[in-house]
Amino acid sequence: MKKGLTYRDAGVDIEGAERFVKLIKGIAERTHSRGVLSGIGGFASLFRLNHLGLKDPVLVSSTDGVGTKLKIAITANEHSTIGIDLVAMCVNDIITTGARPLFFLDYLSAGRLNRERDMAIIRGIARGCKLAGCALVGGETAEMPGVYGDEDYDLAGFVVGVVERSNIIDGSRIRPGDVLVGLPSSGLHSNGYSLVRKLLFERFGMALGDKPRGLRTTLKKELLKPTRIYVKTVLDVIERFPIKGIAHITGGGLTENIPRILPAGCTAVVERRSWRRQPIFDFIEREGGISTEEMLRTFNCGIGLVLVVGRHHKEKLVERLRVLGERAVVIGTVERGRKGVEYT
Numbered sequence: 001m002k003k004g005l006t007y008r009d010a011g012v013d014i015e016g017a018e019r020f021v022k023l024i025k026g027i028a029e030r031t032h033s034r035g036v037l038s039g040i041g042g043f044a045s046l047f048r049l050n051h052l053g054l055k056d057p058v059l060v061s062s063t064d065g066v067g068t069k070l071k072i073a074i075t076a077n078e079h080s081t082i083g084i085d086l087v088a089m090c091v092n093d094i095i096t097t098g099a100r101p102l103f104f105l106d107y108l109s110a111g112r113l114n115r116e117r118d119m120a121i122i123r124g125i126a127r128g129c130k131l132a133g134c135a136l137v138g139g140e141t142a143e144m145p146g147v148y149g150d151e152d153y154d155l156a157g158f159v160v161g162v163v164e165r166s167n168i169i170d171g172s173r174i175r176p177g178d179v180l181v182g183l184p185s186s187g188l189h190s191n192g193y194s195l196v197r198k199l200l201f202e203r204f205g206m207a208l209g210d211k212p213r214g215l216r217t218t219l220k221k222e223l224l225k226p227t228r229i230y231v232k233t234v235l236d237v238i239e240r241f242p243i244k245g246i247a248h249i250t251g252g253g254l255t256e257n258i259p260r261i262l263p264a265g266c267t268a269v270v271e272r273r274s275w276r277r278q279p280i281f282d283f284i285e286r287e288g289g290i291s292t293e294e295m296l297r298t299f300n301c302g303i304g305l306v307l308v309v310g311r312h313h314k315e316k317l318v319e320r321l322r323v324l325g326e327r328a329v330v331i332g333t334v335e336r337g338r339k340g341v342e343y344t
Contacts, residue, residue: 024122028136031129035102036137045137047103049162056165060099063158064089067251068193072223074151076208079117081226082155083124084131085190088227089250090159091132092305095234096246096261098169099161101134107156108141111148121155124226132231134159169238171245171261171308174334178244179314180258180268182331183321185304187278189227191251192299196223199288214283222280230305233324237307241317245308255297255341258306267337271344274331277302296343303331 025040037046049057066085073082083106091101106125108118118141129136148154188196200206200219208220215222230248237243245261258268272292281302285295295301309317314330321328335342 024119027122027126028138031126031134031136033102033133033135036135038137040138042138045103045105047135047137047160052162054162054164057162058099058165058168060094060097060161060163061159062090062093063156064093065154065156066190068197069188069190069223070154071197072193072208072220074153076220076224077117078220078224079120080124081224083121083126084128084226084229086155086157087125087128087132087134087159088229089190090157091128091134091161091229091231092227092248092250094159094161095231096169096248097161097163098167098234098238098243098246099163100235101132101159101161101231103135103137103160104129104132105137105158106139107158108139108153109144109148110142110153111145112150113141113143114151117153121153125157128226128229131229133235134161134231167238169243169246172263173244174261174263174266174308175244176266176334176336177311178308178334179311179330180270180332180334181307181309181314181317181321181328182275182303183228183230183233183305183307184275184327185249185278185300185302186228187222187225187280189250189300189304191253193223195288195290195298196284199284204287212283212287214279214286216279228304233321233326234305234307236324237317237320240320241309241313243307243309247306247308249300249303249306251298253295253297253299253301254303254306255293258341259339261308262334262339264339265336266334266339268332268341269335269344270332270341272296275302275329292343306331308334 028040035047211218247257247261249257318328
């Protein structure tokens with residue numbers, strides 16, 4: 001009699017997945033807040049809102065991944081910070097509305113589960129949640145042989161936040177004469193990596209251990225710098241200043257992301273020399289022969305978040321941001337014109 005096949009024979013280890021869930025339960029619980037009503041392991045997560053004291057709460061959500069930056073983490077076998085990137089890409093989106101992140105869920109799919117690697121990823125996600133002040137309430141881990149190679153994996157994240165309806169920031173109050181204040185990025189964040197990989201590794205044959213001219217560290221350390229999480233900074237300043245608009249500078253760079261918050265009849269005039277960008281951007285532009293226009297619509301070029309405020313508030317806003325440890329700088333103004341970005 002032929003032996004029947006099992007799920008393990010097909011490459012899926014159910015028992016291993018169950019053990020992994022038990023391991024991450026404690027990590028997730030350390031991020032929980034008063035709103036969390038259910039723990040890891042159920043079919044769904046429960047979160048209450050009545051303890052927040054809001055009159056007209058509006059839920060705000062976003063989902064994202066980290067793109068081909070994953071290939072760098074896999075090649076380097078360094079997975080401790082990619083989870084921070086995952087959280088950052090989601091929470092930085094919802095804070096543009098003035099929302100406070102409440103809870104986060106992750107999706108990890110892999111060709112084969114690897115406890116050491118996957119624990120490092122989840123610890124990074126939990127660390128990102130702590131930085132963002134939100135709870136890691138659940139997620140999904142899927143073993144998918146045949147879809148991914150044994151060492152390959154993918155990540156997706158989902159965040160829910162809340163904002164008082166009367167306090168929603170949507171850019172509608174932006175007017176000509178307002179000022180753009182930029183907050184620095186840590187580097188590439190999680191955008192433009194397909195171009196970076198093609199340039200550095202395919203065209204130039206570089207290795208992650210290389211330390212190219214002009215960079216202060218190896219490519220591995222530079223390319224795996226985690227995306228900054230701006231939540232605590234933004235929540236502080238929106239309580240103190242009438243912030244009119246917030247743009248998260250991700251794929252599409254300054255060129256594509258600033259116009260997303262501008263009303264009709266307004267254009268952003270950005271002074272490119274008003275801030276000092278990190279050496280990685282100069283290196284990519286110089287060595288790749290990439291045009292300035294292409295750089296500005298592919299990378300954040302050193303600015304990870306842009307706040308729009310009335311000109312009478314700019315000095316005090318910049319002063320407060322610097323108290324919070326931000327190297328904030330005025331990078332431009334809003335002028336009358338066709339919606340878009342002009343550079344000077």
